[in-house]
Amino acid sequence: MEEQENKNLQENSSTAQQISDFMQEQIKQRSLSSRKMTRRFFQTVGLALVFGLVACLIFVLLQPVITRVLFPQESAVSFPEEAVDEITPEDLIASEQEKEEAAASQTAEQIHDQVKALLEEYPLTLDQYSQVYDSLYDLTKTYSDSVVTISAISSDQNMWGDTVENQSSCAGVFLAETGDELLAAAFMPSSESGVEYRITLRDGSSAQARIRETDAITGLGILEVSKNDFSKETLEKAHPLELGSSAGAEGEPVIAIGSVTGQTGSFGYGVIRGRQIMNLADSEYSLLTTDIYGSSASSGVLVSLEGKVIGLIDMNHRIKDMPNMICGVGVTELRGLITKLSNSRQKAYLGIHGSTITEEISKAQDLPVGLYVTEVDMDSPAMAAGLASGDILIQAGETPVGSYRDLINVLMVSEPEDTVRLKLRRSNNGSWNEMQVTVTLSVSGK
Helix, strand or coil: CHHHHHHHHHHHHHHHHHHHHHHCCCCCCCCCCHHHHHHHHHHHHHHHHHHHHHHHHHHHHHHHHHHHHHCCCCCCCCCCCCCCCCCCHHHHHHHHHHHHHHHHCCCHHHHHHHHHHHHHHCCCCHHHHHHHHHHHHHHHHHHHCCEEEEEEEEEEECCCCCEEEEEEEEEEEEEEEECCEEEEEEECCCCCCCCEEEEECCCCCEEEEEEEEECCCCCEEEEEEEHHHCCHHHHHHCCCCEECCCCCCCCCEEEEEEECCCCCCEEEEEEEEEEEECCCCCCCCEEEEEEEECCCCCEEEEECCCCEEEEEEEHHHCCCCCCCEEEEEEHHHHHHHHHHHHCCCCCCECCEEEEEECHHHHHHHCCCCEEEEEEECCCCHHHHHCCCCCCEEEEECCEECCCHHHHHHHHHHCCCCCEEEEEEEEEECCEEEEEEEEEECECCCC
16 A cells, blocks of 8 residues: 555656656747748738739729719809900990981981881881791790799798798899709899798799809899709700890890799890990999880890890899880890809909099099099998098009909909909099008908
């Protein structure tokens, strides 16, 4: 028994010694050769370059798509320049004087003979006369597809707490498109918060619209509506009309389309009879007067027989002694404003009214050539800068101002919040002192 126990003690002692010897052994790592390390290094660098190139390629390919999705941008809206030169107020006065002189040189009998000869040369039968009006009506129907009704809808509560929906409307016209949207222009009342807008086309289809930009001085507004809200057949007809030219439009036949009689879809035919300059700040817009009889609340568009827009109907500035003769603002002077608003930009506002001092006026009245300030708007940037009636502007920034049009062109390329240094001359006891003022432009109505 004791021998067996001694034998077990010896075996356990031997096992413990083996374990102790094993724990005291040093474990050595297998060393890597320099050749293997170099090969692994270059393999790692190569893989990194491959993955980097693949990542760059994927980014280059997907970056435009990602940008369009996250930051959608629209192409700039532009309108073709007019083929004819713009008529300045001075040219307008000169041309009217020439017409008067030419008319005065002819006797009434000579004029009568000329008119009679023309009528005898081109006589119209009743059938031909009817065909003329049928043709005009066909043109009107074609152009009417691009004329829209713009409705402003707002909600209010009456004295009993019931919700009442208020709606007002005016007629406008599609003038441009930007990818997925159509842009309509119209003279609108000042926009208010909480107002929803809808555009209704001639075929009765309608969609919600959004104001892109408005101008407080003229009341012109540009609205956008999605093409996806209309059928393909509707879009084929309701294409934007091209801007024409209102310069020298007197005597030309014209079609008034929109809400001419106060009813949606009404129209009229006539001739442009006259033109006058509208008294608005920072502008020389022309008001075209027609012989078309309509409502004093008319709205819509004046279109030439070729289908080009030559004016937007605006009865707010109609001639007082002819309250029912349709008037429209000419697109020649309005083109720059339409372009700016269509691109979601506002016209810079200075706040002055003026008239051009030409070389002839300068010599006759002993005045400096430039822009004579006739009026300064209250609370305008011009008033804040110290401009006053009677001042004569001769330079704006780096641009010499020899006419009202020169200043308007400077404002058209400027932006609200831009700072412009104006050089002017101010009367002082019979002499004209030159001085400079700095003005910070703003947005009209704000």
